[in-house]
Amino acid sequence: MSLPAVAKKDFQDTVRSKAMLLLVALFSGLVSVMAYAVRPAGDGDAFATELLLSVFVGPLLVSTLVPLVAVVIGYNAVSGERESGSLKLLLSLPHSRADVVFGKVLGRAAALSLAVFAGFLLPAVVLAVIPVSFNVGSFLGYTVFAAILGCVFVSIAVGCSAAASTQRRALIGGIGIYFLFVLFWSTLTGQLIGAFDGVIDALPATDVQIRTFLEVANPTTGVQVLTNAFLGEQLFAGETVNQQVSAAAMLVFWALAPPLVGLLKFDRDDL
């Protein structure tokens, strides 16, 4: 089993990457500034950690910046090594190509998780100092969800990287992933629903159900649904439980399917 060896090596390599350090610093700075900027003027109790996270930090920073960091560290995972020639070094050792792809998913996901936790440290300090009711449990839990979001995007980006035969294609793929999931998802799915109106009528599901499913099928929305439920203390409970389960299932899908599809192509390629 050489997957852990690949994951460990890749983790060590990734955490030394300057691009990642830079993005984490940027992220950490922005979250801190936002936490400070939107602090209440007077009584701290009126403004809770949960509100800050779910209204400001979540939609504005986490769902835009975490996927960006993930795509940046994931898009060149396999294709970059393929182009530079270090992949030959990796495949000279007894690793299967599946070990390489999934080892990279794990290694980079671990590196990204570390980055997210590091990125939330400075904001935690700010929150502890400014007059808000700092709820450590919510904050830590939220960090976990942010890390999950990042890991899913790392998976998608690494899968794309494994399928790409050149670094250029991987870059285009990475940009495509970011635009699709972060910026254009609702526009695009809206268009799709419009175009397949007739087909949808024939399905045993209502228009609203399908719209909801498509919304939570986007990992950024999926994580938002789950974090909001968590911060409202309604995780896998309450009215939105079905939606949450769909969201969680889709996150698992996005974490596994892209690397598998990427591996199918990568496994057949001449390197």
Add this chain to the structure above:
Amino acid sequence: MTAIELRGVTKEFADVTAVDALDLAVEEGEVYGFLGPNGAGKSTTINMVLDLVRPTAGTVTVLGRDATADSVAIRERTGVLPEGFSVYGRLTGRKHVEFAIESKDADADPDAVLSRVGLADDADRKAGGYSKGMQQRLVLGMALVGEPDLLILDEPSSGLDPAGAKEMREIVREEADRGATVFFSSHVLGQVEAVCDRVGIMREGRLVAEDSVEGLREAVGGEETLEIEATGVDAAALDTVRELDGVSRVELDEAGEGTVTVSCAGGVKTRVIATLEDSGVTVADFHTTEASLEDLFLAYTEGETPSSGDTAHVDDADTTGADDAADAEEVQR
């Protein structure tokens, strides 16, 4: 057992046939030098052995296993110095070796490995700052981890200075003494002749010659090439010379103008001349040249006919020689 065996292996890329119906066998425990100019198909062959590239046709067997199906098991017992690799620039030399040890599940001391390849003092530097030669040593060190049964070294001396190349040869010899099979490629003959038990020469995707270094050296060292300017040469006279003991090749130059080229053992030169004259040929002038191993290599790889037919077991060269002779006879008639 055969360490590496290729049978009828062909690899076609979109626009070129890189390897063409190649048969190759490397015996266990031998040091095999895989020679040929750049672009001859050496690296493609090695990449097929390593399962980086899959053959279009034919079978590749390494250490008794199928190269594609059992690739991981093969690489557990193989050390590889690939061609055109790059290192992980952000990781230190020691981290690289540790990674190799972990990957092979070996029980080796990273520092011992690094000092064996002369990198003990640079172990904690990032490999991105290493020179090409140091990177080459580092990856050789990674290849040596775990005492592999088979070492595959693709152009191991590239980037090394003469002292480094010598150290590389010493390591190859040590590994062979340990019992490992060593298969390495080079486009420079001088680097392989000192260490190889056997040499194969690739050209345009085919193996054009294969013999022991001693065999090549003896055959070539004992032979001279005799160029004779003569008039009245006919096929019968050439055949008579061909039948002499110690003569390996007789050719009339392509234009048929009367320059006869004869490859023969040093002692039969005068017999060749005498036989020609007895057959009614007028010899105007002649001179001899001694062929070196380098000449032989160049002859194989640059399209001339090799100067020694005996040493070449493999088709191309011999048939080309025969065709030329046939052409020459055509001209005579």
